[in-house]
Amino acid sequence: MHSIISGVAAVLAGLLGLYFVLRQLLLLTQDAREPPAIATTIPFITPIIGMARFKSKYTVQLRDKHHLPIYTLRYPFQRMYIINSPTLISAVQRQTKALTFQAIEDKFSILITDPSQHAKAIFLKETEQWANSAPGHQSPSHILYKGLTPGPGMDSMNRAMVNRLETAVEGLASALSGSGAKKTMKLFAWVKHEITMATTEGVYGPQNPYRDPEIQDAFWAYEAGLGKLSLGVVPSLLAREAVRGREKVASAFEEYFAAEGTSSSSSLTKGRHEYYAARGYLPRDISKFECGNGIAILSNTVPTAYWMLFHLFSNPSALEACRAEIQAHITTTAHSGNGAGVTKALDISALKTRCPLLLSAFKEAMRLHAIGVGLRMVMTDTMLSNRYLLRKGALVVMPAIVQHHDANIWGPDVSSYDVARFTTTTTTSSSASSSSSSSFSSSSPPAAAATSQQQRKINPVSFRGFGGGATLCPGRHFATTEVLVFVSMLMLRFTVEAVGGWERPSTEKAPMSAVVPGPDSDFEVVIKRRADDEGVQWVWSLSGSDEGIRVTAEDMEGK
Numbered sequence: 001m002h003s004i005i006s007g008v009a010a011v012l013a014g015l016l017g018l019y020f021v022l023r024q025l026l027l028l029t030q031d032a033r034e035p036p037a038i039a040t041t042i043p044f045i046t047p048i049i050g051m052a053r054f055k056s057k058y059t060v061q062l063r064d065k066h067h068l069p070i071y072t073l074r075y076p077f078q079r080m081y082i083i084n085s086p087t088l089i090s091a092v093q094r095q096t097k098a099l100t101f102q103a104i105e106d107k108f109s110i111l112i113t114d115p116s117q118h119a120k121a122i123f124l125k126e127t128e129q130w131a132n133s134a135p136g137h138q139s140p141s142h143i144l145y146k147g148l149t150p151g152p153g154m155d156s157m158n159r160a161m162v163n164r165l166e167t168a169v170e171g172l173a174s175a176l177s178g179s180g181a182k183k184t185m186k187l188f189a190w191v192k193h194e195i196t197m198a199t200t201e202g203v204y205g206p207q208n209p210y211r212d213p214e215i216q217d218a219f220w221a222y223e224a225g226l227g228k229l230s231l232g233v234v235p236s237l238l239a240r241e242a243v244r245g246r247e248k249v250a251s252a253f254e255e256y257f258a259a260e261g262t263s264s265s266s267s268l269t270k271g272r273h274e275y276y277a278a279r280g281y282l283p284r285d286i287s288k289f290e291c292g293n294g295i296a297i298l299s300n301t302v303p304t305a306y307w308m309l310f311h312l313f314s315n316p317s318a319l320e321a322c323r324a325e326i327q328a329h330i331t332t333t334a335h336s337g338n339g340a341g342v343t344k345a346l347d348i349s350a351l352k353t354r355c356p357l358l359l360s361a362f363k364e365a366m367r368l369h370a371i372g373v374g375l376r377m378v379m380t381d382t383m384l385s386n387r388y389l390l391r392k393g394a395l396v397v398m399p400a401i402v403q404h405h406d407a408n409i410w411g412p413d414v415s416s417y418d419v420a421r422f423t424t425t426t427t428t429s430s431s432a433s434s435s436s437s438s439s440f441s442s443s444s445p446p447a448a449a450a451t452s453q454q455q456r457k458i459n460p461v462s463f464r465g466f467g468g469g470a471t472l473c474p475g476r477h478f479a480t481t482e483v484l485v486f487v488s489m490l491m492l493r494f495t496v497e498a499v500g501g502w503e504r505p506s507t508e509k510a511p512m513s514a515v516v517p518g519p520d521s522d523f524e525v526v527i528k529r530r531a532d533d534e535g536v537q538w539v540w541s542l543s544g545s546d547e548g549i550r551v552t553a554e555d556m557e558g559k
């Protein structure tokens with residue numbers, strides 16, 4: 001008995017000693033000019049437990065507990081600066097060389113695409129050259145995606161994407177002709193298939209490898225294993241399905257490039273292929289990178305389309321208001337004689353620029369569901385806003401969930417879907433001093449901070465659906481057009497009812513790396529054609545889309 005007690009006492013004394021050593025280590029290595037270190041109850045361990053237990057919600061909890069504009073989380077051998085203040089986010093976004101995403105992106109890309117040593121060497125040389133180039137020089141990822149800038153290239157990519165959506169919706173309408181016709185299907189699975197097809201038709205053209213259902217399945221198996229792949233620990237064992245999926249998709253792309261699929265593809269795919277070929281990458285590596293590109297083009301577009309549909313079809317008044325707004329832009333022509341009926345024509349440009357409620361419905365779905373963490377690596381010791389020391393090697397984290405779920409920004413109804421939210425808010429300049437770090441306001445109760453919807457001024461940086469700064473999503477115009485067109489086609493032509501009622505699925509199973517987590521489970525819906533759609537011929541045109549859609553702070557400021 002005595003020996004047990006002294007054994008326990010020795011263990012406790014050891015733990016206490018370890019605690020004091022770790023605490024001293026933390027205090028001695030934390031510069032007073034750095035953002036304050038929090039969650040230090042068990043030094044270096046508490047943040048690991050917090051993130052593992054609460055995932056992305058952990059940063060919301062820490063914001064509400066400590067009310068800091070920026071703070072440090074200390075992990076073993078890694079420090080993270082988490083930013084709550086929109087003004088400090090703007091300051092980070094201005095530091096494109098000292099605080100960069102490229103280094104993180106390269107590591108992640110290598111882990112998930114597994115290129116050859118030859119490719120890795122070129123890859124890292126490109127990044128190094130960019131890091132040493134003059135400010136304003138485009139990063140490799142920007143050059144790779146320049147085909148996404150609004151203009152003629154994007155227009156034809158949009159057209160191919162819209163054609164495919166039209167074919168899918170027309171097929172559904174024909175199958176649902178006649179009174180009482182209905183179709184029951186799983187909502188998420190269906191959205192996933194249609195958005196995968198429309199996106200990849202736009203990006204890859206008529207030789208699109210994703211036309212093969214096996215390639216679609218292989219890609220989604222790969223995507224589901226990204227978390228395991230990014231650990232880099234024996235992926236052939238721990239992420240077997242993902243590796244198998246990647247190899248299959250890469251082989252399909254090898255055939256695609258060999259058959260000159262780029263001769264009829266989007267300028268995005270042509271440009272990417274030319275970029276890689278000019279730098280001496282091998283065909284297998286280029287094909288693996290193209291598989292990885294599926295993550296950028298599909299992983300967030302699918303859940304975003306799903307959530308917008310979910311919120312509109314589960315909310316009859318929001319649905320009716322959006323439908324009415326679109327209907328005001330439709331031209332109806334009646335026919336007589338044999339082909340009696342009507343033609344309805346809609347210029348898709350109207351959806352992008354003249355339907356503020358529809359755009360608000362889209363952004364509100366993203367506000368509620370996008371939780372991506374904007375990441376930067378600190379390349380050199382940097383003073384942020386002349387106030388906070390950010391140390392070389394640390395990570396800067398700007399969690400969208402913190403901005404999107406702050407009642408002080410959006411008001412007390414922050415957790416609800418308000419279809420008109422983005423029509424009734426005005427925006428301040430993205431670097432407005434009214435929300436400077438010193439006046440960061442998460443300590444004031446929501447009711448006090450909230451003004452009426454009409455008066456609330458939002459710093460546009462607080463909408464993080466597409467990230468911001470140097471890593472602002474270059475695919476946002478394409479993705480926004482696609483989701484708006486898809487949802488509009490469905491709203492105008494069908495009714496959708498959830499079997500068993502509209503109950504919002506949880507998203508707990510999504511990995512922390514998800515920008516827009518999809519639902520944990522799928523459910524069935526019943527689709528019927530609207531009575532006023534019988535006999536209607538639809539014409540979807542796309543005129544003058546040179547102009548992008550004003551979705552993010554940068555779009556509003558014309559950057």
Ligand code: HEM
Pocket residue numbers: 101105141142145148296297298300301302304370372373374375464465466467468470471472473474475476478479480515516
């Ligand atoms: C609704 C759909 C989409 C959402 C929510 C979304 C979201 C985002 C976000 C949040 C980022 C910033 C990541 C960061 O800063 O850490 C990003 C980056 C990026 N997105 Fe998207 N995206 C979508 C669709 C697309 C599409 C369709 C494409 C391509 C056709 C695309 C291509 C990219 C690329 C290449 C980057 C990296 C930019 C860089 O590193 O400089 N995205 N996206």
